[in-house]
Amino acid sequence: MNMNYNLQSSNLKASNIPGNASAKEGVKRFGDKRISDILVESRKTNVRRQRIQEFIIEELLFVGGLAAIVFIALIFIFLFKEGIKAFFLIKPLEFIGTHILDFDDNRVFACMWQPVGESGKYSIIPLIIGSFLVALPATLISTILGVGCGIYLAEIATAKIREGVKPAIELLAGIPTVVIGFLCLTILATYVQNSFHTTFRLNAFVGAIGVSMVIIPVIASITDDALRAVPGELREASYGLGATKWETIWKVVVPAGISGVTASIILGMGRALGETMIVVMATGNAALVTGNVFSSVRTMTATIAAELGAVPQGGSQYCALFLVGSILFFITFVLNLVAEMIISRMRKKLRL
Amino acid sequence: MNTRHKTKEQIKTKVKLEGLTFYYGKYKAIDNISMEFFECKVTAIIGPSGCGKSTLIKAINRISEITNDVKVEGKVLLDNKNVYDRDVDLVDLRRRVGMVFQRPNPFPKSIYDNVVFGPRLFGVNNKKQLDEIVEYSLTKSALWNEVKDRLNHSAISLSGGQQQRLCIARALAVDPEVLLMDEPCSALDPTATARIEELIEDLKKYYTIAIVTHNMQQAARISDYTGFLLNGQLMEYNITTDIFTNPDNKVTEDYITGRFG
Ligand SMILES: Nc1ncnc2c1ncn2[C@@H]1O[C@H](COP(=O)(O)OP(=O)(O)OP(=O)(O)O)[C@@H](O)[C@H]1O
Numbered sequence: 001m002n003m004n005y006n007l008q009s010s011n012l013k014a015s016n017i018p019g020n021a022s023a024k025e026g027v028k029r030f031g032d033k034r035i036s037d038i039l040v041e042s043r044k045t046n047v048r049r050q051r052i053q054e055f056i057i058e059e060l061l062f063v064g065g066l067a068a069i070v071f072i073a074l075i076f077i078f079l080f081k082e083g084i085k086a087f088f089l090i091k092p093l094e095f096i097g098t099h100i101l102d103f104d105d106n107r108v109f110a111c112m113w114q115p116v117g118e119s120g121k122y123s124i125i126p127l128i129i130g131s132f133l134v135a136l137p138a139t140l141i142s143t144i145l146g147v148g149c150g151i152y153l154a155e156i157a158t159a160k161i162r163e164g165v166k167p168a169i170e171l172l173a174g175i176p177t178v179v180i181g182f183l184c185l186t187i188l189a190t191y192v193q194n195s196f197h198t199t200f201r202l203n204a205f206v207g208a209i210g211v212s213m214v215i216i217p218v219i220a221s222i223t224d225d226a227l228r229a230v231p232g233e234l235r236e237a238s239y240g241l242g243a244t245k246w247e248t249i250w251k252v253v254v255p256a257g258i259s260g261v262t263a264s265i266i267l268g269m270g271r272a273l274g275e276t277m278i279v280v281m282a283t284g285n286a287a288l289v290t291g292n293v294f295s296s297v298r299t300m301t302a303t304i305a306a307e308l309g310a311v312p313q314g315g316s317q318y319c320a321l322f323l324v325g326s327i328l329f330f331i332t333f334v335l336n337l338v339a340e341m342i343i344s345r346m347r348k349k350l351r352l
Numbered sequence: 353m354n355t356r357h358k359t360k361e362q363i364k365t366k367v368k369l370e371g372l373t374f375y376y377g378k379y380k381a382i383d384n385i386s387m388e389f390f391e392c393k394v395t396a397i398i399g400p401s402g403c404g405k406s407t408l409i410k411a412i413n414r415i416s417e418i419t420n421d422v423k424v425e426g427k428v429l430l431d432n433k434n435v436y437d438r439d440v441d442l443v444d445l446r447r448r449v450g451m452v453f454q455r456p457n458p459f460p461k462s463i464y465d466n467v468v469f470g471p472r473l474f475g476v477n478n479k480k481q482l483d484e485i486v487e488y489s490l491t492k493s494a495l496w497n498e499v500k501d502r503l504n505h506s507a508i509s510l511s512g513g514q515q516q517r518l519c520i521a522r523a524l525a526v527d528p529e530v531l532l533m534d535e536p537c538s539a540l541d542p543t544a545t546a547r548i549e550e551l552i553e554d555l556k557k558y559y560t561i562a563i564v565t566h567n568m569q570q571a572a573r574i575s576d577y578t579g580f581l582l583n584g585q586l587m588e589y590n591i592t593t594d595i596f597t598n599p600d601n602k603v604t605e606d607y608i609t610g611r612f613g
Pocket residue numbers: 376379381399400401402403404405406407408420
């Protein structure tokens with residue numbers, strides 16, 4: 001056995017192994033060096049520099065990533081630190097509502113945001129309602145238009161049309177929100193009042209339309225990306241079974257990309273809740289507790305924007321505003337997290 | 353080139369190409385091809401990459417024209433009816449001419465929903481009928497025993513070979529007459545390939561099968577007729593054994609023996 005092995009190994013001289021450096025004539029040489037020799041040599045000198053470069057780049061990326069996380073954490077901490085103080089200055093129940101005397105001198109429980117004077121009222125209920133009364137209709141409008149637009153771009157538009165339309169939609173996202181707010185305030189509000197005969201000229205609905213202008217591009221663009229990520233082979237399979245274009249879109253492409261579409265809607269809603277300038281200008285800013293989209297409302301963002309600059313630091317109102325900010329931050333954070341989870345699930349599902 | 357003289361059994365032409373010329377835009381991918389596909393026979397299409405094999409079989413169910421700008425001259429007769437006539441119902445055509453693709457492409461849905469996709473398109477909603485169609489198709493594609501207990505699992509969870517058999521089941525579920533297979537085994541390992549080949553052997557009892565393959569042994573093993581394509585032209589078309597043992601054409605011989613190019 002041992003003997004046999006020795007015999008074999010003696011036959012396996014280096015020159016017998018195919019591809020060995022010394023084996024073949026006629027390969028390209030630089031002097032007496034083959035290309036492989038030169039590569040190996042260069043690598044030796046190269047490797048050191050490369051290591052340093054890679055080290056620096058890695059560290060920079062790490063520091064960058066860390067900085068982003070630290071920033072978010074700091075914002076979190078700062079917001080919550082100031083927000084928590086509100087609980088020491090104001091009774092927790094008062095964030096829901098307070099007992100007040102109505103016109104007939106009866107004590108009633110009311111949810112009011114009236115942060116003025118000694119007996120300021122700090123109910124955040126009308127603000128949360130206001131935010132959602134704008135964000136929900138805005139999300140609804142943008143879902144219909146944005147998803148429709150995304151489907152059109154991904155599945156129906158020819159390459160030429162797409163080239164023209166997609167940048168135009170992205171341009172829409174680049175319009176300063178103050179301009180959109182201005183248009184809502186001056187033109188759209190009048191138009192809405194005339195067509196729906198609303199009591200308030202500036203109301204949640206006007207704000208919602210304005211906010212839609214900002215989030216339609218977000219939803220359209222992400223929907224477009226999500227649908228285009230659906231492999232063409234699935235479309236072929238569908239057509240091959242006799243499906244029409246519409247059947248293919250509704251029964252194969254959209255279901256396959258549904259997580260991306262859902263994520264785009266959730267992200268859009270996050271933007272809608274966070275939008276500030278348009279709602280400050282277009283919603284009337286009255287902190288009412290209402291379910292009517294044609295009523296004036298005051299959103300969380302508008303409240304912070306309008307009041308924070310004018311209140312003394314550390315006072316009740318100051319801290320209450322930070323609490324509002326913390327809540328807003330938390331809601332949008334959760335929405336983004338959910339969207340992120342949904343997108344990663346879609347990647348897995350489609351084996352991307 | 354009339355193959356009919358060479359065989360004694362009674363065979364029926366299912367699909368007949370008459371002077372088929374096929375353009376992508378201005379590029380001529382298929383040049384004046386005439387050939388026949390026979391019922392209950394397997395016809396293999398072989399040829400080097402880019403010679404137009406996929407284009408040829410996709411011309412039969414008119415699937416390329418959905419996403420490409422194409423022009424077609426000549427005829428494709430399915431049971432003596434030109435599928436390029438104006439009055440042809442494309443949905444019905446694609447039901448009658450099923451297709452299996454190179455890479456397994458199950459929908460990201462359950463195994464069950466994959467199989468019933470076709471029947472549902474046609475409006476079949478009767479649960480009992482759908483159940484039976486699922487069992488029948490999966491049995492025919494030799495997958496039933498492996499998946500019968502997990503029909504509502506995602507099709508993506510199957511192995512590549514199982515996915516390809518699922519795609520075959522999905523095609524069978526609409527009761528096609530012709531089955532087009534574009535390199536159905538090229539993404540599979542030898543074991544899975546062997547299973548698909550067995551399956552094709554069985555399926556040809558019921559269907560007209562056209563299969564594109566890069567694998568000469570596979571063509572020799574499973575097909576009854578073989579067509580050799582080169583640069584969009586049909587160089588030779590004959591009974592498989594003749595093509596492989598005694599080709600008329602020098603280039604065919606070169607290609608088959610691997611001396612090509
Ligand atoms: N959608 C298309 N648009 C334009 N030209 C195309 C298109 N599809 C195929 N072609 C061209 O038509 C010719 C035939 O293509 P086809 O896909 O039929 O080849 P094939 O024989 O199937 O090749 P392979 O073995 O690599 O799959 C090729 O030259 C290809 O470049």
